Amino acid sequence: xxxxxxxxxxxxxxFLAIHDACVSKALPAEIVCVISNKVDARxxxxxxxxGIPAFAFDHxxxxxxxxxxAEVIATLELHRPDFVILAGYMxxxxxxxxxxxxxxxxxxxxSLLPSFPGVDAQKQAVEYGxxxxxxxxxxxxxxxxxxxxxxxxxxxxxxxxxxxxxxxxILGEEHGAYVEAIRKLCGGFRVEGRRxxxxxxP
Numbered sequence: 725x726x727x728x729x730x731x732x733x734x735x736x737x738x739f740l741a742i743h744d745a746c747v748s749k750a751l752p753a754e755i756v757c758v759i760s761n762k763v764d765a766r767x768x769x770x771x772x773x774x775g776i777p778a779f780a781f782d783h784x785x786x787x788x789x790x791x792x793x794a795e796v797i798a799t800l801e802l803h804r805p806d807f808v809i810l811a812g813y814m815x816x817x818x819x820x821x822x823x824x825x826x827x828x829x830x831x832x833x834x835s836l837l838p839s840f841p842g843v844d845a846q847k848q849a850v851e852y853g854x855x856x857x858x859x860x861x862x863x864x865x866x867x868x869x870x871x872x873x874x875x876x877x878x879x880x881x882x883x884x885x886x887x888x889x890x891x892x893x894i895l896g897e898e899h900g901a902y903v904e905a906i907r908k909l910c911g912g913f914r915v916e917g918r919r920x921x922x923x924x925x926p
Contacts, residue, residue, distance in 0.1 A: 726806040730767075732760050733760055736765070737898075738832060738902050739812075741903060757799065757800075768780050779799055783815060790818070790820075806828065807828050807830060810832070813831075830864065831862060835849060850886070856880060857879055858876055859894050860876045861873075861902055863920065872920045873918075909922075
């Protein structure tokens with residue numbers, strides 16, 4: 725049984741999808757804690773309602789990024805997760821943080837990376853005129869949305885789509901993609917350059 729720590733900044737829809745998969749045994753894992761950089765994050769409230777240890781460390785109350793990350797890292801180490809799951813966590817992680825949990829941090833991004841990294845990915849896709857968009861679950865490295873890819877899922881970009889409409893369609897695929905990626909990681913893996921080789925389908 726793998727131990728998951730979830731970092732989030734908002735409503736926590738991906739967190740809830742992962743939690744549901746753990747409860748239903750679709751994932752051989754349990755969420756051991758939830759951490760947010762926002763005290764009013766809906767995901768923190770939901771975690772507490774579910775009886776999951778949840779912590780909110782407002783980054784604005786710390787003198788610098790290092791001090792805030794030190795608090796987060798200390799909490800993570802207390803709960804000993806196998807994987808740190810970024811689920812709408814709106815903070816860039818420092819290289820020191822990434823190194824501390826090398827190949828154990830995952831993120832989901834609403835585009836088919838390496839296309840449209842960074843903010844407003846859906847708006848970028850609509851404005852560029854692509855016909856297919858989607859989401860990418862990847863390992864986190866020191867680059868922005870640039871770590872080795874775990875799972876990708878696609879959705880069509882329809883004529884007349886707004887960024888919000890496309891975002892809603894992508895979100896419909898995100899939950900399943902994230903659960904699939906974590907399930908594959910739980911079976912073991914190795915990283916070969918930019919490729920992730922899964923050792924077992926649990």
